[in-house]
Structures are given as C-alpha cells and as structure tokens.
Amino acid sequence: MSMRRAKSAEESADWVKQAVFEVQDLRDCLEFEMEDLQRFPAFLDPLQQAVNAVYGAMRDSTYGFGREDLPFMDVASAHAHEIPFCTLLRPINETHRKGLEVDEED
Numbered sequence: 156m157s158m159r160r161a162k163s164a165e166e167s168a169d170w171v172k173q174a175v176f177e178v179q180d181l182r183d184c185l186e187f188e189m190e191d192l193q194r195f196p197a198f199l200d201p202l203q204q205a206v207n208a209v210y211g212a213m214r215d216s217t218y219g220f221g222r223e224d225l226p227f228m229d230v231a232s233a234h235a236h237e238i239p240f241c242t243l244l245r246p247i248n249e250t251h252r253k254g255l256e257v258d259e260e261d
Contacts, residue, residue: 160256177240
C-alpha cells in the first residue's frame with residue numbers, strides 16, 4: 156500500500172504550511188523547556204531551513220515536483236524519533252516525488 160499523497164496543489168501547500176508551523180512550534184517548545192540553548196538539537200536548524208525553503212518556493216511559484224527526496228528527508232529520517240510531526244513530512248515528500256494523487260476514474 157502506498158503512502159497518501161495530496162490531492163491538490165492547495166492541499167500540498169497546506170501540508171507544507173502546517174510543517175512550517177510545526178517546526179517553529181517545536182523550536183518554541185524547546186526554547187521554553189531548555190535553560191541552556193547551547194544544547195539545541197543539531198537537526199532543528201537544517202530542518203527548519205529546508206521546510207521553509209519548500210514553502211517559500213511554493214509561495215513564489217518556483218516550486219516543482221521532482222523524483223528525488225526533499226532536502227529535509229535526510230534529517231527527518233535520521234531523527235524521526237525526535238520529530239513529533241514526522242508523519243506529516245513523509246506524505247509531503249511522497250507528494251513531491253510522485254505528484255498529486257488523482258482518482259483513476261474515467
């Protein structure tokens with residue numbers, strides 16, 4: 156069974172917008188909980204930059220689907236147990252790689 160993909164460009168953009176929110180929320184939570192910000196997880200900055208870059212490309216109409224994984228997937232895969240919204244990042248990547256999910260009806 157294949158992973159769910161977005162059914163429209165709007166849905167795909169909404170998922171990426173949600174991922175932008177989730178990364179910032181994770182950062183905010185960690186800042187609140189940590190007294191020593193030197194211990195910030197090393198994956199957080201690259202993850203946030205990569206998700207923001209995808210969202211920026213969507214907003215600027217320069218985004219294009221591709222066959223390769225999105226840049227944040229290496230980080231997401233390596234740190235999935237530390238990223239509570241990793242289940243959101245996977246279908247974003249799947250949609251990027253395979254395109255929108257369309258019904259096979261005639």
